[in-house]
Amino acid sequence: MIVDAITKKIPSWTVSNPKLLKSIKWMGQHISSPENRLILGVTALMSQPFIDLYNKNVDEETRKVSAARTVAKIIAGTSTGVFIRWACIKAIDAFTKPMAKGVARTWKNLLLPTKSLETLSHYKNAMGTIISLAVMVCTNFLIDAPLTKYLTNKFVDKIHKKDASKMKEVSDE
Amino acid sequence: MNSSVLNKFCDFIAKHYGDRPGKMLVHTGVIGWIMSSAAQIAAIIFNDKIPKEQKMFMIPQEFGDAFVNILAFYLVTNTFKNVGQKLVASGKWLPKDVKNFLVNNKLAKGLGEKGFDVLKKLTGAGTKVPAQLLKSYEDFGSGVDIATTFAGSILSCNLITPVLRNLYASHRQKTQMAKINNTSNNVSIKYNQPHLTDFQSGINRSYLKI
Numbered sequence: 166m167i168v169d170a171i172t173k174k175i176p177s178w179t180v181s182n183p184k185l186l187k188s189i190k191w192m193g194q195h196i197s198s199p200e201n202r203l204i205l206g207v208t209a210l211m212s213q214p215f216i217d218l219y220n221k222n223v224d225e226e227t228r229k230v231s232a233a234r235t236v237a238k239i240i241a242g243t244s245t246g247v248f249i250r251w252a253c254i255k256a257i258d259a260f261t262k263p264m265a266k267g268v269a270r271t272w273k274n275l276l277l278p279t280k281s282l283e284t285l286s287h288y289k290n291a292m293g294t295i296i297s298l299a300v301m302v303c304t305n306f307l308i309d310a311p312l313t314k315y316l317t318n319k320f321v322d323k324i325h326k327k328d329a330s331k332m333k334e335v336s337d338e
Numbered sequence: 339m340n341s342s343v344l345n346k347f348c349d350f351i352a353k354h355y356g357d358r359p360g361k362m363l364v365h366t367g368v369i370g371w372i373m374s375s376a377a378q379i380a381a382i383i384f385n386d387k388i389p390k391e392q393k394m395f396m397i398p399q400e401f402g403d404a405f406v407n408i409l410a411f412y413l414v415t416n417t418f419k420n421v422g423q424k425l426v427a428s429g430k431w432l433p434k435d436v437k438n439f440l441v442n443n444k445l446a447k448g449l450g451e452k453g454f455d456v457l458k459k460l461t462g463a464g465t466k467v468p469a470q471l472l473k474s475y476e477d478f479g480s481g482v483d484i485a486t487t488f489a490g491s492i493l494s495c496n497l498i499t500p501v502l503r504n505l506y507a508s509h510r511q512k513t514q515m516a517k518i519n520n521t522s523n524n525v526s527i528k529y530n531q532p533h534l535t536d537f538q539s540g541i542n543r544s545y546l547k548i
Contacts, residue, residue: 193480222508
């Protein structure tokens, strides 16, 4: 119902600009979860830390630590998320080689669906992303969390040093 | 792994996500957020450098972040994706060549309205649609699917979620701090109460001071 209501409000649009049309079609073919994760991470860095820094419901120290951790979390999560998704989608290529009819499956087409698809690219992206989630069950704890902790501590130390030098300047005056 | 189980798994993925990149992004996004939130909560709990008072804010913040993020991601992103799909499927948003084909072949009656199905019109009985035109429509649909899913995920993850989770977490922090303050007040009253033995021995005279 909500979808119908929103769709009704949106005006009609016939895309005639060839460059725009090419870009939209290109996105559908080439953009998948790694690019989505990267764009989410970059846009997150442009908004989330500032929302934390200007959160008036908590004291200033908490605001700073919270913003530091948010930046650390975004950097750690985005870098590992993008890399693992990209690597898994690339790896799927090795297991989805086309096979001739009547020929037995080998490891090279282990992950091909039994029914043929018009294009395999969406399927490969989907399978690669799902396998990357299984990989991330381990890497979230082994890489993400420790990397977030390490970066948070680095940023918090920098904030404290900056605050300490500011206090020293004020007391010297 | 049993090959028939593997085949079923591959066919399931192909059936549900083989031509729907937006749906795949939404579903895998939800699972991804659940897993990363669990790891981030663990990271805060085991980080000795964050003081207890700040952990009291950040742990509920992370729980709130996880809950709101996952719910907002699913609701907002899924809505954007569905709106995008409907706009293309109903013909409200179309590439020019597809629209021209429908108009020239007198198939455009009701174009853009609820219930109109562009794909059915293109592949209907008696319609000789060039394969290239069908591909143009499908590629356009995939592109809009991806673009609208991206827009929804950016809005939910970067604007809606941070604001809502901060409101939730700071409320939790205030509640927790109030509980701790209440507990410490009760402890100090208990130990300051004088006993009969204090009067007898005269050891503790602090409460006798005027």
